[in-house]
Amino acid sequence: VSWVEGAEGSGFGVDHLPYGVFSVGEQPRRVGVAIGSSVLDLAEVARAGLFDDAVADPSGLFASDRLNPFLAAGPGVWAPVRARLTELLVADPAPALRAALVPRADVRLHLPFEVADYVDFYSSLEHATNVGRLFRPDADPLLPNWRHLPVAYHGRAGTVVVSGTPIRRPHGQRRPPGSDAPTFGPSQRLDFELEVGWVTGPPTNHGEPLPIERVADHLFGLALVNDWSARDIQAWEYQPLGPFLAKSFATSLAPWVTPLAALEPFRVSQPPQDPPVLPYLRADRDWAFDLDLSIELNGRVISRTNFRGMYWTVAQQLAHATVNGASIRTGDLYASGTVSGPTPGSEGSLLESGRNFLADGDEVTLHGTAGPIRLAEVTGTVVP
Amino acid sequence: VSWVEGAEGSGFGVDHLPYGVFSVGEQPRRVGVAIGSSVLDLAEVARAGLFDDAVADPSGLFASDRLNPFLAAGPGVWAPVRARLTELLVADPAPALRAALVPRADVRLHLPFEVADYVDFYSSLEHATNVGRLFRPDADPLLPNWRHLPVAYHGRAGTVVVSGTPIRRPHGQRRPPGSDAPTFGPSQRLDFELEVGWVTGPPTNHGEPLPIERVADHLFGLALVNDWSARDIQAWEYQPLGPFLAKSFATSLAPWVTPLAALEPFRVSQPPQDPPVLPYLRADRDWAFDLDLSIELNGRVISRTNFRGMYWTVAQQLAHATVNGASIRTGDLYASGTVSGPTPGSEGSLLESGRNFLADGDEVTLHGTAGPIRLAEVTGTVVP
Numbered sequence: 027v028s029w030v031e032g033a034e035g036s037g038f039g040v041d042h043l044p045y046g047v048f049s050v051g052e053q054p055r056r057v058g059v060a061i062g063s064s065v066l067d068l069a070e071v072a073r074a075g076l077f078d079d080a081v082a083d084p085s086g087l088f089a090s091d092r093l094n095p096f097l098a099a100g101p102g103v104w105a106p107v108r109a110r111l112t113e114l115l116v117a118d119p120a121p122a123l124r125a126a127l128v129p130r131a132d133v134r135l136h137l138p139f140e141v142a143d144y145v146d147f148y149s150s151l152e153h154a155t156n157v158g159r160l161f162r163p164d165a166d167p168l169l170p171n172w173r174h175l176p177v178a179y180h181g182r183a184g185t186v187v188v189s190g191t192p193i194r195r196p197h198g199q200r201r202p203p204g205s206d207a208p209t210f211g212p213s214q215r216l217d218f219e220l221e222v223g224w225v226t227g228p229p230t231n232h233g234e235p236l237p238i239e240r241v242a243d244h245l246f247g248l249a250l251v252n253d254w255s256a257r258d259i260q261a262w263e264y265q266p267l268g269p270f271l272a273k274s275f276a277t278s279l280a281p282w283v284t285p286l287a288a289l290e291p292f293r294v295s296q297p298p299q300d301p302p303v304l305p306y307l308r309a310d311r312d313w314a315f316d317l318d319l320s321i322e323l324n325g326r327v328i329s330r331t332n333f334r335g336m337y338w339t340v341a342q343q344l345a346h347a348t349v350n351g352a353s354i355r356t357g358d359l360y361a362s363g364t365v366s367g368p369t370p371g372s373e374g375s376l377l378e379s380g381r382n383f384l385a386d387g388d389e390v391t392l393h394g395t396a397g398p399i400r401l402a403e404v405t406g407t408v409v410p
Numbered sequence: 411v412s413w414v415e416g417a418e419g420s421g422f423g424v425d426h427l428p429y430g431v432f433s434v435g436e437q438p439r440r441v442g443v444a445i446g447s448s449v450l451d452l453a454e455v456a457r458a459g460l461f462d463d464a465v466a467d468p469s470g471l472f473a474s475d476r477l478n479p480f481l482a483a484g485p486g487v488w489a490p491v492r493a494r495l496t497e498l499l500v501a502d503p504a505p506a507l508r509a510a511l512v513p514r515a516d517v518r519l520h521l522p523f524e525v526a527d528y529v530d531f532y533s534s535l536e537h538a539t540n541v542g543r544l545f546r547p548d549a550d551p552l553l554p555n556w557r558h559l560p561v562a563y564h565g566r567a568g569t570v571v572v573s574g575t576p577i578r579r580p581h582g583q584r585r586p587p588g589s590d591a592p593t594f595g596p597s598q599r600l601d602f603e604l605e606v607g608w609v610t611g612p613p614t615n616h617g618e619p620l621p622i623e624r625v626a627d628h629l630f631g632l633a634l635v636n637d638w639s640a641r642d643i644q645a646w647e648y649q650p651l652g653p654f655l656a657k658s659f660a661t662s663l664a665p666w667v668t669p670l671a672a673l674e675p676f677r678v679s680q681p682p683q684d685p686p687v688l689p690y691l692r693a694d695r696d697w698a699f700d701l702d703l704s705i706e707l708n709g710r711v712i713s714r715t716n717f718r719g720m721y722w723t724v725a726q727q728l729a730h731a732t733v734n735g736a737s738i739r740t741g742d743l744y745a746s747g748t749v750s751g752p753t754p755g756s757e758g759s760l761l762e763s764g765r766n767f768l769a770d771g772d773e774v775t776l777h778g779t780a781g782p783i784r785l786a787e788v789t790g791t792v793v794p
Contacts, residue, residue: 142567142568143566143567143568145654148651158650161650162650169649169650170585170590171583171585171592171646171647171649174583174591174592175583175592175647177647177650177651177654178651178654179563179564179651179652179654180563180564180565180566180654180658181564182527182564182736183526183527183567184526184527184736184737184738184739184742185616185736185737187616194617194735196734196735197619197733197734197735198733198734199555199558199559199688201554201555206554207558207685208555208558208559208688210688210689210690232569232571232660233578235581256734259734262555263555263559263561264650264651264652265553265555265650266542266545266546266553266561266648266649266652267532267561267562267563267648267652267653268563268648268650268651268652268653269651269652270529270561270562270563270564270731271730271731271733271734271736274564274731274734274736275734275735275736276616276735301591304583304592304594305594306594346655347654347655347658349581349582349655350580350581350582350640350643350655350658350659351578351580351581351659351660352566352568352569352655352658352659353568353569354568355568358568
């Protein structure tokens with residue numbers, strides 16, 4: 027139990043300790059962890075010498091405008107830092123530690139890390155089936171490759187924005203039903219996608235696949251993602267090379283990254299895979315996570331699902347994404363694809379639920395919990 | 411005419427002046443321009459004060475391990491720097507200038523800029539038709555959207571490598587003809603793609619489309635690109651979200667970036683577009699370029715084509731890529747898509763030419779010229 031008032035029961039207790047980047051007024055950005063309704067300023071903790079010998083050069087890691095240096099440091103640094111922070115937040119606090127605590131209401135949160143490459147998967151069986159049925163009504167909704175590999179594409183890293191950034195309705199080409207030629211204008215079918223994003227740590231070597239049993243050495247943690255999607259633009263543009271402008275206008279990311287270490291108690295086994303997957307996709311431990319997820323539209327919860335039902339796990343995704351020798355860089359973002367459940371009311375997008383598409387002014391907020399841990403929400407409002 | 415011996419007629423005269431990043435021995439990387447068979451060390455030119463007042467803080471731009479600071483500076487800096495370098499390379503040289511000249515044989519060339527986002531287009535009518543026929547034999551080879559918008563997808567920025575980097579044959583899933591299930595192993599259908607890559611300068615604001623008449627403010631220049639492709643992996647994985655592992659293992663980039671300024675004399679009008687394109691894709695000037703391109707396989711030229719025949723221009727590509735409000739960052743790489751001509755012997759890939767796919771040890775080199783200007787070649791050898 028932490029001495030920080032209100033931390034217990036807030037979803038941001040000592041069992042969580044997610045990392046983010048914040049600033050106060052005109053001061054430079056730095057790294058912090060969220061605890062209760064406060065931020066612990068890690069640059070200040072480093073300056074005060076409170077890391078002791080838990081880590082060399084803590085200022086280099088935390089007096090930074092992005093998490094990337096800390097991400098690059100790897101599990102050998104992540105673990106002692108987490109252990110030391112837990113110690114500091116539980117024991118009687120030194121005055122310098124109290125002084126490093128800033129009310130969250132007083133800070134501005136920034137994109138937590140510089141996104142290197144952004145990859146978006148398509149790993150929910152229910153979502154792929156729902157979407158396949160809509161986009162290719164005359165064919166088997168699930169394509170022949172889907173159960174053999176985690177289908178994915180690269181998204182636009184440069185337009186990943188932090189939660190709270192207004193989402194401007196994109197313009198583009200869309201073809202009216204029955205017409206041969208496209209028209210141009212604002213998207214009429216603006217949608218969201220509920221996703222879980224995974225953030226990488228140390229890079230891998232180009233040319234060397236990352237074996238599935240070594241994924242944890244390169245995986246730091248997760249943050250919720252809203253993969254905004256313009257369905258009318260998508261339907262017209264996506265063949266044969268996949269979505270481009272339908273997705274590239276904005277992708278929202280939660281401001282706090284929850285470390286894998288905090289999620290260990292919530293590992294569960296993934297759904298059975300049939301047919302059996304190729305050996306490079308077989309893990310020696312559980313890589314699904316029991317995360318309750320929900321979508322709030324203008325203050326009302328419209329969908330609830332759980333991340334444990336995903337057909338493909340993040341370990342399978344990273345093993346697959348590197349099996350051709352592609353390297354991972356620090357700060358790569360791997361999003362799960364839309365998380366949809368099997369029942370009505372568990373869809374991860376409007377496209378699937380049959381609701382109206384987003385109107386200007388609509389606010390979408392994605393939530394997640396793992397037992398007592400509350401993932402940082404990701405929110406965005408549509409503007410014209 | 412330059413005082414640098416051999417510059418005249420080398421393809422790297424004072425009319426060219428492409429920028430790159432080099433190092434000598436263990437010394438740090440810095441920016442240079444290629445002239446004849448030498449490199450002019452711009453960090454050294456800056457240190458010697460030879461830029462005069464052509465540009466503020468030349469050391470900040472050129473004592474750098476990447477072109478990005480110079481790219482970000484924009485046309486207001488690119489033009490006076492080019493003018494001053496031309497002056498210096500034509501007039502009688504000061505000893506300090508001679509001292510800044512390094513033989514190209516003595517330098518190591520590096521990836522010239524940090525790639526922000528990498529977008530790959532599909533803008534050759536002939537290539538799209540050839541490939542459509544092969545991948546979708548039972549349908550119209552050109553999809554309905556193709557003549558209305560420059561089709562594109564995001565590639566992997568983190569695996570763009572400089573010319574000369576060995577290309578490891580990727581492993582992956584591919585489905586043997588007639589089989590239901592994939593097998594795993596090294597690609598049996600490894601191919602290249604001849605492309606022209608465009609590099610961006612100053613960023614645009616997120617949410618604001620870049621009008622086609624302002625593209626030149628954000629476009630620095632070009633470099634040849636080899637978009638290596640594993641056709642067997644591609645055929646199995648690419649539906650419905652486009653190519654992923656078939657392309658992400660490596661993309662080779664030429665080490666010298668030719669500025670747009672050097673290419674101005676080679677602007678020509680693009681082929682007619684029918685049906686007419688939407689207004690945001692109509693330029694007020696010519697944006698095609700008369701570049702002769704060729705492909706050399708193990709020392710033998712196997713294909714020749716010209717870049718002027720591309721259906722979509724780079725100006726149309728950038729206007730399209732940002733019309734949804736997506737921002738451009740400094741160092742984005744926009745590749746043209748495979749450049750194929752209309753006749754046998756002008757194909758930009760093996761897939762189209764019907765030749766054998768690449769064997770281990772094969773060396774592929776892409777060449778280009780614009781009048782007397784020789785674009786830097788991009789080369790790579792396949793290794794097992």
